[in-house]
Amino acid sequence: MTGIAFAVTALGARDVSAQTAATSAPGTPAPATPTAAAPAPEKAPSDLQSPEQASTRNSAYTLPAHMVSFESGALGIGGGDVVALMGISYGLGAGFQINANLAHFAVGMFNLGAGWHFIDTRYFDLGVKLGAWYGHGKWYWIATPAAEKLISKIDVIALPIELTASSTPTRWLELDLSTAYAWASFFGSAPSERSPFADNEIGLRQFFLRPGARFFLADHTAFEISTKLPLYSGIPLEDRTLSVPFKRAWAIEGGFRSRFARGLFGSIRLHYGSISNVLYGARIYPSFEIELRR
Numbered sequence: 001m002t003g004i005a006f007a008v009t010a011l012g013a014r015d016v017s018a019q020t021a022a023t024s025a026p027g028t029p030a031p032a033t034p035t036a037a038a039p040a041p042e043k044a045p046s047d048l049q050s051p052e053q054a055s056t057r058n059s060a061y062t063l064p065a066h067m068v069s070f071e072s073g074a075l076g077i078g079g080g081d082v083v084a085l086m087g088i089s090y091g092l093g094a095g096f097q098i099n100a101n102l103a104h105f106a107v108g109m110f111n112l113g114a115g116w117h118f119i120d121t122r123y124f125d126l127g128v129k130l131g132a133w134y135g136h137g138k139w140y141w142i143a144t145p146a147a148e149k150l151i152s153k154i155d156v157i158a159l160p161i162e163l164t165a166s167s168t169p170t171r172w173l174e175l176d177l178s179t180a181y182a183w184a185s186f187f188g189s190a191p192s193e194r195s196p197f198a199d200n201e202i203g204l205r206q207f208f209l210r211p212g213a214r215f216f217l218a219d220h221t222a223f224e225i226s227t228k229l230p231l232y233s234g235i236p237l238e239d240r241t242l243s244v245p246f247k248r249a250w251a252i253e254g255g256f257r258s259r260f261a262r263g264l265f266g267s268i269r270l271h272y273g274s275i276s277n278v279l280y281g282a283r284i285y286p287s288f289e290i291e292l293r294r
Contacts, residue, residue, distance in 0.1 A: 047219035048259065049168060052293070055257060056089070056097070058212055058226055059176050060127030060166040062117040063091030063293075069099075073267075073289030077251065077275050080113070080131070082200045083142065085289060095120065095127070108139025109202070125166045133158035135197055137188065143196050154188035156197045171216065176226065178210040185236050193235045193242050199278045205241065206249065207232045214257075224269075225254040248274045265291040 048054065054061045056069075063069055073085035080101055081087070089099035095117035104111055111133045119126035135158075137151035162180035169175070184203045186192035197203035212226030228251045233244035251273030259265050267289040276285040 048216055048222050048257065049171070049174070053259060053265070055214070055222075055224070056115070058164065058178060058210060059174075060117055060119075060125040060164045062095055062097040062115045062127060063089055065091050065093030067091040068294055070292045071289060072291075073287060075280065075285060075287040076289075077200075077253075077271050077273070077279060077285070077287070080111075081287075081289070082202070083107075083279070107142050108136040110134045110136075123167055123169060127164050127166070129160075129162045129164070131158070131160045133160075133202060135202060137195065137197070140196060147196050151195050151197065154186055154192055154195050154197065156184060156186050156192075156195075156203045158182060158184040158202050173216070174214040176210075176212040176214070178212075180210065181207045192237060198235050199275075201249075201275060203235065204244065204249075205232075205234045205236055206230055208249075220259040222257050223254070224257055224267075225252075227252040228273075251275055263293045265293070267291075 051061070051064050052067065056062055067090075069087070069089040071085055071087035071089070073081060074083070076082055076085055084103040085101055086103035087099060087101045089097055091097045097115045099113045099115070101111055111131065113129060113131040115127060115129040117125065117127040133156070135156040137154040137156075140148070140151050143151055160180060160182040162178050164176060164178040167175045182204060184205050186195070186197070186203060192198060192203065195203065208228055208230040210226055210228050212224065214225075215223045217223060228249075230244075230246060230249040233246075233249040234241035235244060251271060253269050253271045255267060255269030257265060257267040269287050269289075270284060271287060272284050274283070277283045279285075
C-alpha cells in the first residue's frame with residue numbers, strides 16, 4: 001500500500017510539473033488577465049473657443065506663437081478695417097502679436113498694431129491692444145473730388161489703446177468688455193472737422209466702452225454682437241476740440257463667424273449707426289471678412 005501511494009503521489013507531482021513547464025515555455029502566450037479600462041484622455045478643444053480658432057477681434061485673445069493670420073474684407077466701419085481690410089497678423093509667443101492693415105497703406109493710412117494677452121485663465125482673460133496710425137491726406141485717393149481737394153492739405157496721427165476682458169462662463173457663451181481711448185491730432189491748413197479722417201473716426205479723440213457677447217451655436221459657428229458706447233468724442237481743432245454728440249458716434253453690430261475648413265474662417269456682419277450713413281450712405285450696412293490662419 002505504501003508503494004502504491006508513493007507512485008500515485010509521484011505521478012501527480014510529475015503532471016503538475018509538466019503543466020507548469022508548458023505554461024512557462026517560450027512562445028506560449030500567458031492567459032490574459034482582466035485589467036481596469038484606462039480613462040479616455042480629455043479631448044483637446046477644437047472649436048471656436050480654442051486658442052488656434054478664437055477670434056481676436058474685440059476680444060482679449062491674440063494668436064498663438066508662430067501662427068500667422070491673413071484677413072481680407074470690405075465695407076467695415078471700425079478704425080482698423082474701415083472701407084477695406086487686407087490684414088496680416090503674427091503671433092510672437094507669450095501672448096504677444098503684431099498686426100497691420102495693408103489695404104490702408106494703399107490709400108495713405110500707415111498703421112501698425114500690437115496686442116498682449118497677459119492674463120489667461122479658464123474663465124477669465126485680459127488683453128491690451130495698441131495702435132499707431134499716420135494718415136497722409138494727399139494720398140487718400142478714394143475720397144470724392146470735393147473731399148480730395150480738402151483732405152490733400154491735412155495729415156493725421158492717431159494712437160488708440162484698448163483694454164479688453166473676456167470671459168467664457170460656459171461652452172456656449174463668451175462675454176467681452178472693452179475700455180478704449182483714442183488720441184488723435186491733425187496737421188495742415190484745412191478744416192479738420194470736414195475731412196474724411198474725421199468721418200471714418202480715425203481722427204477722433206474718443207473714450208468709449210464696448211460690451212459684447214458671442215453665442216457658440218456649434219463647434220464651427222458663432223453669433224457675435226457688440227455695441228460701441230462713446231463716453232466722450234471730439235474732433236481736435238487748432239484752438240479747441242469740437243464735441244461730437246453720442247447719437248453720431250455710437251454704433252451696434254451683429255453677425256456670424258464660421259469655420260469653413262481647417263484654418264479658414266468667414267464672417268458677415270450687419271452694422272447700424274451714423275458712421276455707416278456717413279461712409280456708405282445708409283444707417284444699416286453689411287460687411288464681410290475672410291481669414292486664413294497657418
